[in-house]
Amino acid sequence: MARPDKAAAVAELADAFTSSAATVLTEYRGLTVKHLLELRRSLGENASYAVTKNTLTILAARDAGIEGLEESLTGPTAIAFIRGDIAAAAKGLRDFAKANPLLVIKGGVMDGRVLDADAVRKLADLESREVLLAKLAGAMNGNLAKAVGLFAAPLSQAARAVAALRDQKPAGDAPAPDAAPAAEAPTDAADAASQL
Numbered sequence: 001m002a003r004p005d006k007a008a009a010v011a012e013l014a015d016a017f018t019s020s021a022a023t024v025l026t027e028y029r030g031l032t033v034k035h036l037l038e039l040r041r042s043l044g045e046n047a048s049y050a051v052t053k054n055t056l057t058i059l060a061a062r063d064a065g066i067e068g069l070e071e072s073l074t075g076p077t078a079i080a081f082i083r084g085d086i087a088a089a090a091k092g093l094r095d096f097a098k099a100n101p102l103l104v105i106k107g108g109v110m111d112g113r114v115l116d117a118d119a120v121r122k123l124a125d126l127e128s129r130e131v132l133l134a135k136l137a138g139a140m141n142g143n144l145a146k147a148v149g150l151f152a153a154p155l156s157q158a159a160r161a162v163a164a165l166r167d168q169k170p171a172g173d174a175p176a177p178d179a180a181p182a183a184e185a186p187t188d189a190a191d192a193a194s195q196l
Contacts, residue, residue: 006056013052013060020081022110024093024120025069028078030102036078039103042092046084052077061109068114072107086110090124 017023028036028051040049054073061069082089097103108115110123 009053009056010059010063013057014063016048016050016079016081017061017064017066017109020083022082022086022089022108022123024080024082024090024108025072025106026078026080026093026097027075027104027106028102029076029104031100035100035102039093039096039100042096043080043082043089044084044092047080047082047089047092049078049080052079066109066112066114069107069109072114077106086123090120094121094124 031039036049043049054077057073057077057079058070061067080089080093093103093105097105105117105120107117108120108123115123
């Protein structure tokens with residue numbers, strides 16, 4: 001490759017590193033073209049898979065501000081650039097590697113940090129973005145229902161207390177506030193005379 005071609009390839013790889021949500025480095029030694037086509041299909045629309053040269057990839061990673069990829073860039077390397085759901089693409093790679101042991105996951109990059117092969121496999125164990133969002137919405141809905149119950153509880157307790165007081169004192173049995181107790185009349189005439 002001529003010098004301008006190498007510079008263009010490095011710039012293209014650096015752009016792919018910066019525009020991707022994550023990248024996964026793999027070794028594809030022994031896979032046929034048919035296997036690579038299957039792998040590209042299994043990654044879906046939100047990821048691309050490209051065979052790269054290690055020296056150009058190191059230069060592109062440095063241009064993108066990523067340090068520490070040199071250890072993973074040995075042997076034939078292909079990179080999956082993931083632009084969508086990271087967990088779904090990582091699952092596609094993991095499942096393909098299980099079916100085709102010649103594909104070896106070497107590591108990756110996510111949010112500017114270099115990941116080892118175990119960290120990439122852990123990404124594959126995550127649930128998809130839609131499932132995580134649905135769980136978050138369910139948890140928020142449950143908390144909102146609890147909050148409504150907490151705000152409504154004092155009002156319903158006050159209403160029950162007023163109803164209990166109303167049931168306790170019926171309106172017809174209450175004494176008249178103006179009525180004074182009547183003086184007792186003497187029973188004997190002698191008692192009446194002695195009081196004079």
